[in-house]
Amino acid sequence: MEALVASAVGVMTAAGIFLILRRRTFPVILGLSLITYAVNVFLFATGRLALNAPAVLNKYEDVPYTDPLPQALVLTAIVISFGMTAVIVMIALSAYLSSKDDHIDMTAQDSVDAPGEDA
């Protein structure tokens, strides 16, 4: 179980980093999504892995429970990363539509240094 979760986090992070280093926006956004999935699983695991245990205390009998705090943290993290992915998709889309290419790096003409040459 631990090995499975740990390797899942590792593989997703590695794949995400690989994709982030691409030059076009689409793979970069995919990579960012993969990394946020990895961090969500990682956060979930910080409360230790407990199978079939509720995240609430039971007043009446002494049953195992799992730490609820990481679950709350994961919910926050999911909401934020989901929203942020939507934002970057929108900005990337309008950048693509207004400049007709989806390279994430700035080319020489894009840079604000450029007006100096032809002024």
Place this chain on the structure above:
Amino acid sequence: MNHWIVAPIVLPAILAPFIIMVLRFHLDLQRIFSVAGVVGLLGIALTITAQASGGDIQVYELGNWPAPFGIVLVLDRMSAMMVLLTALLALPIVLYAITSGWDERGKHFHSLFQFQLMGVCGAFLTGDAFNLFVFFEVLLIASYGLMTHGGGAVRLKAGVQYVAYNLLGSTLFLFALGTIYAVTGTLNMADLAVRVAEIPPEDTALLRVGAVLLLLVFCIKAAVLPLHFWLPASYANAPLPVAALFAIMTKVGTYSILRVYTLIFGPDVAVTDGLVGEWLETAAVLTLAIGTLGILGSRHIARMVAFCAIASMGTLLVAISLFNEVATAAALYYVFHSTLATALMFLVADLVMQRQNGAISPTAPMPQGGLIAALFFVGSIALAGMPPLSGFVGKLLVLDATREAPHANAVWAVILIGSFVTIVGLARAGSLIFWKSHDAQHNTEPDPENEEEIPHPPAPEPMPGLTFTAVFGLVLGLVLLTLFAGPALQYTSNTAVQLFTPENYISAVLGGEQ
């Protein structure tokens, strides 16, 4: 409980949705409410600074949940001072954005501005590490909107880079917090400080990883050397009044470094054992060097000012990396100075860009060129650290604080040569833009092909008088900071003493159950 503490967060948090939902079609009302909100924030900031200056640490329990279980806001001298700085910075910038017409070039400028203020104030006030992450996100989300305000292909492209970089930074922040939580089982800063001190040094490998990851996150925000690449392109392509507001965002990173590495992983905590200071000092010196080289190498005024921001972060972090009281007092004074000076230079750069394309090369003379040149001169003196403005006092304090440091010779050499190179770079830019412009009238006929490549659209109906008033407001701030350097330094010294006695902070937050 003292409800003033939550007011700097609640006021913009109410105002921003009000502006976006009720006033979205009424630009004049938006402007009135936005300025009123910032003035209100300034009033609140003055009140809480007056309350905090006595030295009590006050705690605000959200939802009345006691400390390690609920989220707390903590008001001490440092957080009050930073909120005050935010409000002082926001007022001239919002006035400038209104009078220069920047707020009409896209939608929702004022509500995003208020959300940004909410995030910044929240980050300064919170006493919970995960809540710090949430406020970082609030200010970042608002900054994404502000950064791409007004649109344009280049700005949007720079915006994609900026968002991608910061998303990665946020993910790293979560990894860091997860690691720390897995070891300590808490995310309340005061509680973390207690637990970290209790962990035996041989069991702390994972915690050290968490501490260093957290430092990396704050260094991304503060634009420290190997992680500074996002800053020049983002700031130079953002609307420049927004870039002026972003001067406080790098300071959020600085604040977080100071808070976390004095309170939780303090200089005498066995876990990190000076690890942070050593790395940070080298990185800060290199940041300063790269920043000054960038000033000399830039061919565009906005990019040059962005490198000025990086250089001033370098100076600031040199002082912080020593982690002692004298150096921290100097650093806090320098925070105030460098935020105002950087913002001033961004506004001056915008005044130039409203009138020409902003390239550092001889171009046609611009309207009000003399006044703008004078403002550029004042801003340059402040940023380079020459007398008589507060930059001189700030740099002197930093140099004095590093006198006893282990690598004092190298640090002094970099700061002094860096100041010299900054002076040369700014003087070169100023003389090319403002003086040589009179020789350049022969090549001023508009070239229809290049017209559309200019990243900023021409200014709609500028109101020069009021625009200059806003810029002079920042100059006034610098002058006051110089005149009242004594009281200001007294306050920052007291702040530093408070920072390096974390016991008071811990007992104030956790006091209820002990």
